[in-house]
Amino acid sequence: MYDAKFVYTNFSFEIVTEEKKKVVALLSGGLDSQLAVRMMQEQGFDVSAVAIKTPFCDFDCGRGCGFEIRERADDLNVNLKTVYLGDEYIEMLKHPKYGTGAGFNPCIDCRAMMFEAAKKHMDEIGAEFIISGEVLGQRPMSQHAPALRTIEKESDLVGKIVRPLSAGLLPETDPEKEGLIRRENLGMIKGRTRKNQLEMAKKYGIENPPNAGGGCLLTDPAFGLKAKDLFEHTQTPTINDIDLLKIGRHFRLDEETKFVVGRNKDENEMIKSMALSDDILLEARDYVGPVSILRGKNTAQYIKFAASVTLRYSDAPKDGQAFVVSSGEKSKLEILADCAKEEYYIKFRI
Ligand code: SF4
Numbered sequence: 274m275y276d277a278k279f280v281y282t283n284f285s286f287e288i289v290t291e292e293k294k295k296v297v298a299l300l301s302g303g304l305d306s307q308l309a310v311r312m313m314q315e316q317g318f319d320v321s322a323v324a325i326k327t328p329f330c331d332f333d334c335g336r337g338c339g340f341e342i343r344e345r346a347d348d349l350n351v352n353l354k355t356v357y358l359g360d361e362y363i364e365m366l367k368h369p370k371y372g373t374g375a376g377f378n379p380c381i382d383c384r385a386m387m388f389e390a391a392k393k394h395m396d397e398i399g400a401e402f403i404i405s406g407e408v409l410g411q412r413p414m415s416q417h418a419p420a421l422r423t424i425e426k427e428s429d430l431v432g433k434i435v436r437p438l439s440a441g442l443l444p445e446t447d448p449e450k451e452g453l454i455r456r457e458n459l460g461m462i463k464g465r466t467r468k469n470q471l472e473m474a475k476k477y478g479i480e481n482p483p484n485a486g487g488g489c490l491l492t493d494p495a496f497g498l499k500a501k502d503l504f505e506h507t508q509t510p511t512i513n514d515i516d517l518l519k520i521g522r523h524f525r526l527d528e529e530t531k532f533v534v535g536r537n538k539d540e541n542e543m544i545k546s547m548a549l550s551d552d553i554l555l556e557a558r559d560y561v562g563p564v565s566i567l568r569g570k571n572t573a574q575y576i577k578f579a580a581s582v583t584l585r586y587s588d589a590p591k592d593g594q595a596f597v598v599s600s601g602e603k604s605k606l607e608i609l610a611d612c613a614k615e616e617y618y619i620k621f622r623i
Pocket of ligand 1: 378381415489492
């Protein structure tokens with residue numbers, strides 16, 4: 274992109290075009306990262322956005338975030354590059370160097386990976402620095418000053434990350450030292466209140482600013498428990514294992530075996546579509562109810578248990594017996610099962 278300037282020379286003037294300096298923005302789709310983009314555009318930068326997908330913040334998870342982030346990028350008039358962190362993210366989550374937060378969220382390691390991806394893009398397009406919508410003190414794990422410094426070091430970006438909303442409160446960055454940006458044009462926002470950001474959204478004409486809080490499943494305590502259990506019991510979880518965490522009621526039966534019960538029709542369909550060759554699917558034969566899945570090394574020894582719990586969540590009478598169909602790759606059985614009593618199975622619930 275170019276900026277046009279009128280330059281006066283000897284009583285005449287000519288139009289000179291100057292290439293705009295490039296900046297890479299980590300775009301989450303939230304209000305803060307949009308404001309950061311607007312602030313840099315206002316200061317004459319050509320902003321190019323990078324959005325990061327992980328298995329735990331999947332744009333196609335049904336919440337429409339992928340569509341939304343594309344729309345946000347269009348509204349902001351920026352190019353959007355989407356980067357998927359898959360296997361490397363799972364590897365990191367096995368042993369996050371800086372630990373996890375209240376859920377199973379490895380925010381510091383995660384942010385460092387995101388900035389590394391943004392750095393690649395910065396190098397590719399010859400951008401000057403990276404911006405993000407981080408606000409000092411807004412999030413307990415990754416947005417206090419020492420964490421921000423750690424993230425810069427880990428991503429090898431010391432001095433190259435500008436957080437426009439809070440930069441007035443943070444140490445001077447390279448672009449400031451080089452005169453590319455000026456401190457008086459940067460924000461001094463701190464903490465969790467969104468008052469300043471909502472005023473800025475009005476100023477920049479950002480309509481329907483999204484609510485605070487992202488779509489990261491790892492910060493959700495209930496999901497965090499299931500993810501922690503999976504990582505504790507599986508050497509390297511697959512995307513299928515992780516997708517299964519997003520649906521159903523989960524039960525840990527032993528070190529190597531788990532059981533998941535669908536909660537509605539959609540989940541039942543998803544469970545069927547995720548079944549692998551060694552998994553066993555169960556369903557009440559004569560009543561409306563869940564599809565359940567047994568996965569792991571010792572599935573055979575839990576079939577009766579799984580059948581009676583599957584029956585418990587179906588419309589079958591709670592005090593009787595009914596048939597449950599269990600199907601694996603090579604076998605199909607009809608099991609006459611008792612409807613399980615809650616005290617019998619609830620201790621296995623994750
Ligand atoms: S909330 Fe989730 S996506 Fe955001 S930094 Fe933490 S782990 Fe990463």
